[in-house]
Amino acid sequence: MLSPEIWNFKAPDSLVKVEKGNIVNNNCFNTIQKLHHNHLVSVVLPDTLRVPQNICETLKNDCEYYKISNVGLDELVNINFINAFVRKGIFISLSINERIDCDDCMCITPNGFLLLSLTKETYESLGLEGTPSHYYNTKQRYVVSINLLSNHFKPGKKNYDRTKDRLLTLKKMTLLINWEPPHLDICPSSVAKYFDDLKFDVQVCLPDFQMRTNYTIKVPNFTMDNIHEFVEWLGMFSLESDLGGGGESYLSTYETPQPYQEYGQVKFLQWRGFFSSQQINKLLEVLISHLKDEEKPWISLYVQGFSDVVVGWDLQEHHYYTNGDNGYVIVLNSEDYMVYQHMCSKKSYK
Template identity: 45%
Template sequence: MYINLLKVGDLFSNILYRMLNPEVWNFQAPASVFQSHKVERDICLKKIRQFNFVHSVTVILPDILSVPDSFGLNLTNCDYYRVNSLTIDELVKPDFLKNFLNCGNVNLLSVNTSIDCDDCIAITTCGKLILHLNKLTFQTLGLEGKVSHFHKLSKGKYIVSIDLKSDSLKPGKAFYERVKNCLQKLKADVILQWEPPNEDICPSSISKYFFDLGYNVKLCKIKKDSETIFDVKVPVVENFDKLNQYETAKFVEWLGMVMINGSMEEQSSYISTYATPEPSIDVGQIKILRWRGFFNVSKVIHMLQEVESKYCKGQFFKAIYFQGFSDSPVVWGLNEHHFYTNGDNGGIVIMKKDEFFLCCQKCSNKYYK
């Protein structure tokens, strides 16, 4: 049998080339989960309350030229604190549990940590201590946990969840002593805030608590900015019931362009441009306000109620966008979060008169191979 060695050589060369130079542009990135639907007001608020660790809030107000200085004051005055090298067992000590965790709402999140390769720590509003740990840290710690959904093949990441409001987590009990001793091995730089049960108590009490324990505590201020965009085309939203997934995606994309003040004017027939979804109408201006920092989700709900009461009676929609942290262990409820090609997580509430439309953005549930 005659074999053409040149063709065989070309075949192996081609295989070797493809192995060394894979067509990475043909690999499909995991798709983010985008959900949108019209909801009743109470259901909308209930869904938003499941969100953890808000990093930024943006309000879009079409046909509004200016807002009073008092608008959004609840967000502007939402100071939070950074505690460096916090030993994690401090979070289960009786004084902390009694005076802060069981009295008001505590939010805590580790900073300068990447969810895909570092140990990440969080306390949710519902009182769960979430430890997102590397394999070596998990094995050294000695607490019960489970393999991360996104690392179930490599088993490189583990999740430990501790209910800080549980009756079993009380001093003197064997479980409490075991948890406290294990958590002494963990340290992290964290940001935190405390929402007191009533306005007579100062939220800064939590910073003094850690300062008195000898920790380096830094006050972090909310960053606020605003702008007014003039002569803008705005999509007309007549009926939320008629919005399908495709139209909603286009509308949300338009909101994103407005928030970054992107150009929607055609510069050249050879350059791709973005057009406002139709039908649309010309308005004189759009007011955009942004807050960036660390917020309890209750602040988002308060802002929603403020916009609803003051600006939702006109013909144009109003929108609130809230964004989470890319590297938080959980985002929506207690569902595990991750960073694959992005750490997208957030939501948009679109309001018009008495109607609400909620859009939720989540990371893909695809696990690593």
């Protein structure tokens, strides 16, 4: 008789990839290029009394993004839109308030692909070609991919006209868009003006920035040996948890990993919004130059992607089982770096 498991239940899978190296090679920037739609960025600066203005401002200045409500997806295949914004500069977009495991979602990647993740009914009524989702055994979710930058994708061609017609049948969504113009003299708000002229409700969104100082903190040394404990400590510190060592041990047995050093001031910075990988790149460059200018034990950067985006790492399909986070932590000192990449499982559900 088939008996069910009653004790050893396996937790949902997730993958962790750790990469180490020397800063000189600039390989630490590679991971940033793999995740395009970023939501939360946080930085921990130990032994810092005053945070340089340029670190605070990298993700505040020129990082506006726009929220456009009730947009039909046929607007995104309008040839004027594609020529003005997708072909030039770097354009990324995703739908919000839609869950990737229940509803229909869309996103636009920097290489000009419009991707839709649709339920079975929506896909069947849409009528465009797509592939079934890799994660489900039954065909209950489909991914449709439209190459906006293809030479054949213009008005007059059958493929273009048909796609535009069929996209009219999809329901309207609320989108976040982030556009980096090709030249500095073009204002990024021209994309907002474009949608505003079409009478859509456009809202400017600014990244939410917070900074916090904590005093007399035991900070572990950055060594390559105990990476998991180090990353865990970063989490404990960022969330202002009890870092251990106090008298109360009933609640928590956590202790700061050894060896550690006590610093007078440790700064925590956090930005939330919608950031492209280029913007995160700039922040990392600023952090590396800060590290070179001043003697610091280490600096950490944590970036978290969106839970409900169609594609995650390396433009591969993303899913949400009970958690849909993609994120990475980069820790650097003056010579070495470590990248701790956390990914959702790639296995299909059995």
